[in-house]
Amino acid sequence: MRCEECSDKLDRFVDRELSDTEALQVQLHLEGCPECMDHYDFESHLKRLVKHSCECDKAPEAFREKLRQILS
Amino acid sequence: MAEPAAQTAFAEEALTHLDTLYRGALRLTHDPDQAQDLVQEAYLRALRYQHSYQAGTNMKAWLFAIMRNLFWDRFKGVRKEDVSLDDVGEFVLYDKLRDEGARPESDVLDKIAASEVVAAVDTLPPLHREVVLLVDVEGFSYKDAAETLGVPIGTVMSRLHRARQQLQKSLYDYAVESGIVRPSGMRQVPQQ
Missing domain, CATH: 1.10.1740.10 (RNA polymerase sigma factor, region 2, helix turn helix motif)
Structure with missing residues (x-):
């Protein structure tokens, strides 16, 4: 696999959306290519950053209780 | 009942x-x-x-x-015009930061506050924002996201791609404005 092809598939690799065969091909390329591995680490880190940043918001406990009352 | x-x-x-x-x-x-x-x-x-x-x-x-x-x-009255998302081209934050001499993870990502990331997500148009919410925040598969949104998987992928490009551009602009990176070259990281 060339770096270009790896780059094209990086989003889907990070999102775990590749087939097993394609994911293995990307994994093998990453293990032999420090540059693409750095890029992969960065993309994974960015995805985690978005997740953790937005996950900070939780429904207020009073609202949860209010809903429980309404729905029961 | x-x-x-x-x-x-x-x-x-x-x-x-x-x-x-x-x-x-x-x-x-x-x-x-x-x-x-x-x-x-x-x-x-x-x-x-x-x-x-x-x-x-x-x-x-x-x-x-x-x-x-x-x-x-x-909000259906604004749905149509809302679809547009400025074309930022193929903006790849990683490449941009590497070109400018920064170490993308340790110099930049580690120094961006969660509130800035949320602000960047909030500036995305809703149709793009909801794909990021489903896939990146809530961990939906492309298939589940497509079913939830009532669109083909290809639409999920293209919206996600464009949303991420825009998100990376916003985070880069923030990093420049806040002095985390200098667009001309080396980064400058104010430390507390």
Whole structure:
């Protein structure tokens, strides 16, 4: 696999959306290519950053209780 | 109407997804009160239509779909123009930062506050924002996200791609404005 092809598939690799065969091909390329591995680490880190940043918001406990009352 | 015990069980299971719905509603409306109204309405509608939910399928996706459909019903007047997202080209933050001599993870990502990331997500148009919420924040598969949004998987992928490009551009602009990186070359990182 060339770096270009790896780059094209990086989003889907990070999102775990590749087939097993394609994911293995990307994994093998990453293990032999420090540059693409750095890029992969960065993309994974960015995805985690978005997740953790937005996950900070939780429904207020009073609202949860209010809903429980309404729905029961 | 379902039996009381069945209704209670349904409500209890539905409430385990409250944080996901509330987060989604908050990111879509930008307003805690509107988010609560939207989520409450979504739960009432879910209860009313619980017979249409197939036990064992993805309840989180089903509830999210109800909530986002209510959101779009309320704001459908702006739906059409909302679709547009400025074309930022193939903006790859990693390449940009490397070209400018920064170490992308340790010099930049580690120094961006969560509030800035949320602000960048909030500036995305809603149709793009909701894909990021589903896939990146809530961990939906492309298939589940496509079913939730009622669009083909290809649309999920293209919206996600464009949203991420825009998100990376926003984070880069923030990093430049805040002095985390200098566009001309080396980074400058103010430390407390």
